[in-house]
Amino acid sequence: MAAQDESEGVVMEAEVSLKDPDICCQDDGKGDEAGTEQASQTDGDNSSAQVPDVSNGDDSDEGKEMVELKIIWNKNKYDLKIPLDGTGAKLKEKIHTLTGLPPAMQKVMYKGLLPEDKTLREIKVTNGAKIMVVGSTINDVLAVNTPKEVIQQEVKAEENKKEPLCRQKQHRKVLDKGKPDDIMPSVKGVKERLPTVPLSGMYNKSGGKVRLTFKLEQDQLWIGTKERTEKVPMGSIKNVVTEQIEGHDDYHMMAFQLGPTEASQYWVYWVPAQFVDAIKDTVLGKWQYF
Numbered sequence: 001m002a003a004q005d006e007s008e009g010v011v012m013e014a015e016v017s018l019k020d021p022d023i024c025c026q027d028d029g030k031g032d033e034a035g036t037e038q039a040s041q042t043d044g045d046n047s048s049a050q051v052p053d054v055s056n057g058d059d060s061d062e063g064k065e066m067v068e069l070k071i072i073w074n075k076n077k078y079d080l081k082i083p084l085d086g087t088g089a090k091l092k093e094k095i096h097t098l099t100g101l102p103p104a105m106q107k108v109m110y111k112g113l114l115p116e117d118k119t120l121r122e123i124k125v126t127n128g129a130k131i132m133v134v135g136s137t138i139n140d141v142l143a144v145n146t147p148k149e150v151i152q153q154e155v156k157a158e159e160n161k162k163e164p165l166c167r168q169k170q171h172r173k174v175l176d177k178g179k180p181d182d183i184m185p186s187v188k189g190v191k192e193r194l195p196t197v198p199l200s201g202m203y204n205k206s207g208g209k210v211r212l213t214f215k216l217e218q219d220q221l222w223i224g225t226k227e228r229t230e231k232v233p234m235g236s237i238k239n240v241v242t243e244q245i246e247g248h249d250d251y252h253m254m255a256f257q258l259g260p261t262e263a264s265q266y267w268v269y270w271v272p273a274q275f276v277d278a279i280k281d282t283v284l285g286k287w288q289y290f
Contacts, residue, residue, distance in 0.1 A: 064083040064084075064085065065083065065084045065085070066081050066082065066083055066084065067081070067082060067083075067084045067125060067126070067129075068080070068081050068127050068128060069081075069091075069125070069128075069129055069130075069131050070128065070129070070130045070131065071095055071098060071099075071131050071133060072130055072131065072132050072133065073095070073099050073101065073132075073133035073134075073135075074099075078095075078098045080094055080095075080098065080131075082094055082120070083120075084119070084120050084121045084125070085119045085120070085121055086119060086120055087116060087117060087118065087119050087120075088115050088117065088118060088119075088120075088123075089103070089116040089117070091114070091120065091131070092106050092108060095108065095131075095133055099133070101135050101136075105135045105136065106133055106134075106135045107133070107134040107135055108131060108132070109131070109132040109133070109134065109216075110123065110125060110129060110131050110132070114131070132217040132218065134216065134217065136285075164243065164246065165241075165243045165253060166243060166244075166245050166246050166253060167246070170205075171267070171269075173207075174203050174205065174207050174267075174269050175245060175253070175269060177203065177207060179248065179251070180201050180202065180203060180209070180270055182200070182201040183201040183202065183251075183270050183272075184199060184200065184201055184272050185272065186250035186251055186273050186274060187250070187272070187273070187274040188249060188250040188273055189273075190273075190274045191274060191277050191278070192274040192278065193278055194214050194275060194278045194279070194282060198211045198212060198213040198222075198224070199211060199212040199213075199271070199272070199275065200212075201270070202268050202269060202270045202271060203268070203269040203270060204225065204266070204267060204268060204269075205266075205267040208226065209225065209226060210223065210224065210225050210268055211223075211224045211225075212224075212268065212279075214279075214282055215231075216282070219233060219234050219235065220233055220234060221234055221237065221256070221283060223256075223266065232256070232258060234282070234285065235285070236258065237256050237257065237258060237283050238257040238258070238259065238260065238264075239257040239284075240254065240256055240280045240283050240284060241254065241255040241265065242254045242255075242276055242280065244273070245269070248270075249273070250272070250273045251270045251272060251273060252271045252273055252276050253268070253269045253270075253271070254268050254269075254271045254276070254279070255267045256268075256283065
């Protein structure tokens, strides 16, 4: 009997020993914490190699307030969804992905030129807003600018062989009417940006009143008369010819070449001198927003 009791005691002791680790682990979680701490200390320098890469969330739009936009470029429309707290620079990157138009060659318009350093929320972009994009790809620039430069050189060389434009009969019949009463004031020797209002009070070749409106966000020049308004894409204008009007150096006569030859020139007379350079740069694709 004694041997049997002793044997049972050993068995009971063994059972308790096997259960002890579970009992310890249930003690307010201290066993788990201790085990975790010990494992952390054991890993040492190797722990960094075992931690997977974790995104900081910058590349993910999940959980961000989004805004849906309509991107309009080169007569094409694109739907774009972008975080409302994204900057104008980020929007340009998205437009580049959609259109292939490099950010540096984009002019993005929303109630004026869209600033790159402000968020869409700050400039109050609303859901469904239309974003106008003006600009050409590098290939388009190479394809368009080179012919324009060649044509411009040829036209200039041809002009040098002729008498001054303002003395030619076709122009004298308009210039002899004199300066229009409602012409815009001119400033000689000064270069100014394009005004925010149309240039008005000028004559066209038939002696009728004409106004010029520069729609930069649409890349168009609007030539308006009493009868109608022609909306001319700036990219279709091959050249711009200007000359001071004799006796009125503060005003110019100007022609927009709308086709491949001089026969397509649209003449405008009494253009204020301070706007001449800005008009040429804008129409020939060298303009910049201010």
